[in-house]
Amino acid sequence: MKVQETYIKGCFVLTPRLFEDERGAFLETFNANSFRDKTGIKTKFVQDNLSQSSKGVLRGLHFQKGENAQAKLVQVIRGKVLDVCVDLRKDSATFGNYFSIYLDGINRKQLYVPRGFAHGFIALEENTLFSYKCDNFYNKESESGILFSDKSLNIDWGLPYDDMLISEKDMELPTFEMLF
Numbered sequence: 590m591k592v593q594e595t596y597i598k599g600c601f602v603l604t605p606r607l608f609e610d611e612r613g614a615f616l617e618t619f620n621a622n623s624f625r626d627k628t629g630i631k632t633k634f635v636q637d638n639l640s641q642s643s644k645g646v647l648r649g650l651h652f653q654k655g656e657n658a659q660a661k662l663v664q665v666i667r668g669k670v671l672d673v674c675v676d677l678r679k680d681s682a683t684f685g686n687y688f689s690i691y692l693d694g695i696n697r698k699q700l701y702v703p704r705g706f707a708h709g710f711i712a713l714e715e716n717t718l719f720s721y722k723c724d725n726f727y728n729k730e731s732e733s734g735i736l737f738s739d740k741s742l743n744i745d746w747g748l749p750y751d752d753m754l755i756s757e758k759d760m761e762l763p764t765f766e767m768l769f
Contacts, residue, residue, distance in 0.1 A: 590620065592627040597676050597683045599703040601628055602690060603662075607697065616697060619662060619722065628701070632660060634722035639666075642712035642719065646754045647746065649709015650675060650735040650762070657731035658704040660724040668717025669693035670710040671747045675735065677769070678705040685765065687744055694718075707735050711746050711753065734762040741765050 591604040603624075605616040625631050640648065650673065653659045663672060675687045691713075692698055702708050710719060737744065737755065742765055746753070 590617070590623050590627070592624070594628075595688045597674075597686060597688050598681065599630075600674060600676075600688055600706070601701040603699040603701060605697055605699070618664065618699070624701075630701075630703075632724050634662065634724050636723040636726055638721050638723065640719045642668075642670075642717045643754065644712055644715045644717070645748060645752050646717075647709065647711040647737055647759070648756075649673065649759065650707040650737055651709060652677065652707040652733055652735075653725065653728060653731045654733050655731055657725055657728040659727075660704045661702045661708060661721045662699055663692070663702065663708070663710075663719065663721040664697070664699040665692045665694050666718040666720050667694045668712060668714040668719075670712055670717055670719060672700055672710045673708070673744055673746075674700070674702045675707040675742060675744075675765075676705070677707055679769070681705075685742070685769070687742055689744070709737060711748060713747065733768070734759065735768065736760075736762045736764050739764045739766075 673689045676683045
C-alpha cells in the first residue's frame with residue numbers, strides 16, 4: 590500500500606497494491622499494521638457503511654460532534670466520485686480548508702479522513718457504490734453538517750447545481766460561519 594499525506598495534516602491518500610492476472614485481480618483494501626506503520630495512526634474501525642448513488646447525487650457535508658466524532662476510510666467500489674473533506678479542527682493551520690480527490694473503482698485510491706473533519710461526496714457516474722469504514726459508531730444526536738454550497742468554503746463540486754440531487758436535509762444544513 591502506498592500512503593501519501595495530503596496538505597492537510599492527518600488526511601491521507603492510500604493506494605492499495607493491485608495484483609492482476611488472467612483470472613482477474615486481488616487487492617488488500619486495509620491492513621491495520623501497514624496503515625499504522627506508514628501513518629503513525631493506530632485505528633480500530635467499528636462500522637462499515639455502503640451507499641449507492643445515481644449520477645449527480647451529493648451527500649454531505651456531514652460530521653459527528655464531540656465524543657462521537659468519526660475517522661473514516663473511504664473508497665469507491667464501482668463508479669466515480671469527487672470526495673471532499675473540510676478541516677474543522679480549530680487549532681489546525683488548515684482550519685476551514687478543504688481537500689478533494691477523485692476516487693473511482695478503477696484507480697482504487699482511498700482517502701483517510703481523520704476525526705474533526707466534515708465529509709461529503711458527489712457521484713459522477715450512475716450506480717456508484719461508495720464504501721466507508723468508521724472508527725466510531727454513528728450517533729443521531731451527534732450528527733451535524735455544513736451546507737455544501739457554503740460560499741466561504743468555495744468548493745468546486747464539478748457539476749452545476751442544476752445537475753445535482755441533494756436531500757432536503759442537506760439543503761438545510763448551516764453554513765461554516767454559523768457553526769464556527
